[in-house]
Amino acid sequence: MHKYKGSSKLLLLPRNTEEVSKILEYCNSRRLAVVPQGGNTGLVGGSVPVFDEVIINAGSMNKIIAFDKVSGILVCEAGCILENLISYLDNQGFIMPLDLGAKGSCQIGGNVSTNAGGLRFVRYGSLHGNVLGLEAVLANGDVLDMLGTLRKDNTGYDLKHLFIGSEGSLGIVTKVSILTPPKLSSVNIAFLACEDYLSCQKLLSEAKRKLGEILSAFEFLDSHAMDLVLNHLEGVRNPLPSAVHNFYVLIETTGSDESYDKEKLEAFLLHSMESGLISDGVLAQDINQASSFWRIREGVPEALMRAGPVYKYDLSIPVEKMYSLVEDMRLRLGQSANVVGYGHLGDGNLHLNISAPRYDDTILAQIEPYVYEWTSKHRGSISAEHGLGLMKANEIFYSKSHETVQLMASIKKLLDPNGILNPYKVLPHSLCSYS
Amino acid sequence: MHKYKGSSKLLLLPRNTEEVSKILEYCNSRRLAVVPQGGNTGLVGGSVPVFDEVIINAGSMNKIIAFDKVSGILVCEAGCILENLISYLDNQGFIMPLDLGAKGSCQIGGNVSTNAGGLRFVRYGSLHGNVLGLEAVLANGDVLDMLGTLRKDNTGYDLKHLFIGSEGSLGIVTKVSILTPPKLSSVNIAFLACEDYLSCQKLLSEAKRKLGEILSAFEFLDSHAMDLVLNHLEGVRNPLPSAVHNFYVLIETTGSDESYDKEKLEAFLLHSMESGLISDGVLAQDINQASSFWRIREGVPEALMRAGPVYKYDLSIPVEKMYSLVEDMRLRLGQSANVVGYGHLGDGNLHLNISAPRYDDTILAQIEPYVYEWTSKHRGSISAEHGLGLMKANEIFYSKSHETVQLMASIKKLLDPNGILNPYKVLPHSLCSYS
Numbered sequence: 001m002h003k004y005k006g007s008s009k010l011l012l013l014p015r016n017t018e019e020v021s022k023i024l025e026y027c028n029s030r031r032l033a034v035v036p037q038g039g040n041t042g043l044v045g046g047s048v049p050v051f052d053e054v055i056i057n058a059g060s061m062n063k064i065i066a067f068d069k070v071s072g073i074l075v076c077e078a079g080c081i082l083e084n085l086i087s088y089l090d091n092q093g094f095i096m097p098l099d100l101g102a103k104g105s106c107q108i109g110g111n112v113s114t115n116a117g118g119l120r121f122v123r124y125g126s127l128h129g130n131v132l133g134l135e136a137v138l139a140n141g142d143v144l145d146m147l148g149t150l151r152k153d154n155t156g157y158d159l160k161h162l163f164i165g166s167e168g169s170l171g172i173v174t175k176v177s178i179l180t181p182p183k184l185s186s187v188n189i190a191f192l193a194c195e196d197y198l199s200c201q202k203l204l205s206e207a208k209r210k211l212g213e214i215l216s217a218f219e220f221l222d223s224h225a226m227d228l229v230l231n232h233l234e235g236v237r238n239p240l241p242s243a244v245h246n247f248y249v250l251i252e253t254t255g256s257d258e259s260y261d262k263e264k265l266e267a268f269l270l271h272s273m274e275s276g277l278i279s280d281g282v283l284a285q286d287i288n289q290a291s292s293f294w295r296i297r298e299g300v301p302e303a304l305m306r307a308g309p310v311y312k313y314d315l316s317i318p319v320e321k322m323y324s325l326v327e328d329m330r331l332r333l334g335q336s337a338n339v340v341g342y343g344h345l346g347d348g349n350l351h352l353n354i355s356a357p358r359y360d361d362t363i364l365a366q367i368e369p370y371v372y373e374w375t376s377k378h379r380g381s382i383s384a385e386h387g388l389g390l391m392k393a394n395e396i397f398y399s400k401s402h403e404t405v406q407l408m409a410s411i412k413k414l415l416d417p418n419g420i421l422n423p424y425k426v427l428p429h430s431l432c433s434y435s
Numbered sequence: 436m437h438k439y440k441g442s443s444k445l446l447l448l449p450r451n452t453e454e455v456s457k458i459l460e461y462c463n464s465r466r467l468a469v470v471p472q473g474g475n476t477g478l479v480g481g482s483v484p485v486f487d488e489v490i491i492n493a494g495s496m497n498k499i500i501a502f503d504k505v506s507g508i509l510v511c512e513a514g515c516i517l518e519n520l521i522s523y524l525d526n527q528g529f530i531m532p533l534d535l536g537a538k539g540s541c542q543i544g545g546n547v548s549t550n551a552g553g554l555r556f557v558r559y560g561s562l563h564g565n566v567l568g569l570e571a572v573l574a575n576g577d578v579l580d581m582l583g584t585l586r587k588d589n590t591g592y593d594l595k596h597l598f599i600g601s602e603g604s605l606g607i608v609t610k611v612s613i614l615t616p617p618k619l620s621s622v623n624i625a626f627l628a629c630e631d632y633l634s635c636q637k638l639l640s641e642a643k644r645k646l647g648e649i650l651s652a653f654e655f656l657d658s659h660a661m662d663l664v665l666n667h668l669e670g671v672r673n674p675l676p677s678a679v680h681n682f683y684v685l686i687e688t689t690g691s692d693e694s695y696d697k698e699k700l701e702a703f704l705l706h707s708m709e710s711g712l713i714s715d716g717v718l719a720q721d722i723n724q725a726s727s728f729w730r731i732r733e734g735v736p737e738a739l740m741r742a743g744p745v746y747k748y749d750l751s752i753p754v755e756k757m758y759s760l761v762e763d764m765r766l767r768l769g770q771s772a773n774v775v776g777y778g779h780l781g782d783g784n785l786h787l788n789i790s791a792p793r794y795d796d797t798i799l800a801q802i803e804p805y806v807y808e809w810t811s812k813h814r815g816s817i818s819a820e821h822g823l824g825l826m827k828a829n830e831i832f833y834s835k836s837h838e839t840v841q842l843m844a845s846i847k848k849l850l851d852p853n854g855i856l857n858p859y860k861v862l863p864h865s866l867c868s869y870s
Contacts, residue, residue: 068753070753071753072643114589115593126586126587128564128596129564130564142838144838144839146835146836148814150751150783150819151561151782152751152779152782152783152784153751153834154550154552154818154820154821154823155818155827155833155835156601156831156839156843156861157597157600157601157843157846157861158550158563158600159842159843159846161563161596161597162592162597164593165589165592166592182647208617209691212617212619213619213648213649213689213690213691214648255647255648256645256646264692316585316587318585319505320505348506348585349586381585381587381588381590382590383588384588388589388590396591398590400581400590403577403578403579403580404580404591404594405591407594408594411594411849414845414846415842427591
């Protein structure tokens with residue numbers, strides 16, 4: 001996004017935990033700041049060396065260590081690329097509990113460190129539930145072996161959670177143990193059109209109850225997002241071309257019985273059509289069509305990039321209020337920018353993207369802090385899944401209480417007294433001393 | 436179990452967070468130790484005042500604060516009894532993601548503080564995944580408002596996880612926000628017999644794949660457990676009386692379509708019978724029969740209590756090795772005790788119970804530390820779901836590395852510098868100074 005420019009003279013590619021440990025021990029003793037990097041697919045500047053930090057890239061630690069077919073537990077190194085893990089598991093009859101557009105580059109260590117959400121969250125939930133164990137190296141080089149492979153373990157504080165989502169600021173994740181669900185044979189995808197946001201919401205409530213245990217994704221995009229995809233991505237066609245619609249919803253079901261699941265989804269579509277919740281809809285007839293539906297939803301960020309400068313916000317907002325922010329922002333910005341709303345409706349996660357002719361302080365001043373204040377007022381989160389990174393470190397108080405942030409800073413101080421791990425990120429600068 | 440005798444001169448029943456805060460502020464300033472109590476259903480002495488601790492009982496904080504029917508998010512006070520929450524949600528068309536035998540007394544604050552597992556874990560996973568937010572009071576009286584009601588929130592360290600499973604030693608949980616799944620209309624239960632443990636294992640693998648998304652419980656008990664239930668609980672009958680079997684398995688499915696789900700479970704049973712995995716089996720025909728099946732599994736702890744003194748162990752062990760411990764223990768103890776194995780097979784969680792004619796140091800010396808060493812050797816956990824409490828605080832190193840326990844102690848020191856919160860519990864005494 002041309003927002004941050006990295007500046008570093010040294011990139012290290014450790015091959016194993018011991019090397020990470022030696023690097024950190026050395027850097028800590030000399031008070032040299034480091035920035036851990038995975039696949040560099042983050043959107044908030046979390047992996048950017050701000051001044052002169054030493055880059056520690058996990059890419060050379062990319063081995064799968066073990067996979068247990070009985071329990072479905074995978075143990076691997078942090079640098080494994082998500083898509084490679086997905087392919088590996090596919091051959092074993094399992095799937096990763098997370099999937100996201102950046103899967104071809106992002107690494108599992110980065111996914112864990114940023115608590116990535118993604119497309120399967122509505123079904124399989126958070127990494128806090130799916131990650132069973134971690135190995136992490138602390139700032140002083142100490143290796144924390146928390147690499148359990150058990151579904152249940154209540155022996156003391158579950159410290160791995162400190163490293164899930166702390167964006168490399170408390171330690172560097174080097175190994176991951178994760179519970180993977182069995183691959184179910186039947187996947188069905190529908191692409192639907194709704195005329196208003198209220199219908200999208202009602203459709204979600206209905207889907208949760210009627211599709212119940214087979215619902216595996218509930219994504220939405222507005223007509224602005226659809227137009228961008230159709231105009232900027234090659235080979236993408238509108239699956240519902242007969243009319244212009246205001247909203248599009250992608251529903252995926254995953255189950256163990258092809259004919260039954262399909263029948264169930266068809267019945268759901270028919271019922272939704274009859275009750276007027278959807279104005280049109282189509283069920284993917286084969287895997288190519290299914291991919292083409294996903295391509296539309298997953299292609300929105302790419303289409304936005306191609307359209308020009310973009311201001312990106314990743315927000316959690318109670319579902320019923322979510323789209324009001326998009327509408328408010330449109331009124332506020334008028335003709336000066338194209339306001340686009342899409343995201344993981346099933347999780348209450350809106351991606352608000354504002355596409356502008358150029359990066360411009362006047363436009364930015366119209367957006368921020370308005371968008372954060374709006375979100376805070378509605379008890380939302382200013383970062384649903386992207387993290388705070390560099391971009392939002394100072395905005396943390398919009399979503400967290402003063403006492404909570406103070407405790408975060410105390411924990412940072414305890415684990416990284418010299419502040420060498422990913423400085424300027426996550427925590428507000430007022431609470432961190434970089435001397 | 437007559438194992439611990441509480442000793443306290445003062446029990447306080449705060450009515451709200453502010454009162455908890457004032458109590459802790461006062462106790463902290465005078466260095467008075469406190470023990471937080473929920474429903475007192477723990478099994479490891481976690482809520483017992485060891486010497487003279489002030490008891491802070493959450494029972495008077497029992498209000499439901501809010502329930503959002505769109506998102507299924509429940510917010511309530513810590514003292515709500517689990518069964519009351521289950522009933523409340525039932526009326527709203529939702530269920531709690533956890534359920535356990537002690538539901539009639541245990542409180543949600545205690546469930547969260549001990550990271551309770553229970554009977555629905557195989558389907559809905561851990562409280563680390565289901566609890567969305569918490570309010571907790573720190574040792575110094577500071578109130579930490581982390582009571583978010585969002586499925587996704589990546590704004591800084593997710594500190595609520597520190598309080599989930601730390602058994603009241605880092606703070607007192609006063610409010611909980613939890614994601615509750617929609618109640619699905621179709622619940623089916625089968626009670627099956629297997630002749631050997633290997634068949635139970637294979638049946639689990641098959642069930643995960645063939646019942647897939649509708650599997651909601653997979654519990655087992657051995658013939659020793661069954662005999663105890665039949666002999667000590669009134670009105671319980673063996674659903675499979677035609678022969679004596681070595682193992683019994685209870686399978687529950689939960690889905691959205693009664694006739695289809697039943698058909699699926701029936702087909703699964705038929706196939707398992709034909710392939711010889713099960714030697715007998717019966718499907719509950721109505722809700723009374725379903726309850727009677729659950730009564731057998733849930734009645735095991737009660738039957739054991741009635742049979743006399745019992746040594747209880749709650750272990751996570753890789754499924755394939757789990758029952759070997761029961762057999763090894765039988766060989767080791769010979770005629771001196773009745774060794775019983777049952778538990779949550781679907782989660783790799785064994786409840787090893789040893790029923791003896793009397794509490795006897797000779798028997799105990801035969802069991803401990805052998806059972807912990809065995810578990811540690813197989814990379815298991817010496818506490819799957821019960822926690823460490825007083826009973827196993829000093830045994831933590833069997834399941835956690837030295838560096839990890841050291842960091843736990845540092846975090847304890849940071850949050851509770853005077854060590855007033857639930858002393859003598861969770862962490863090994865060697866790392867805590869009680870001056």
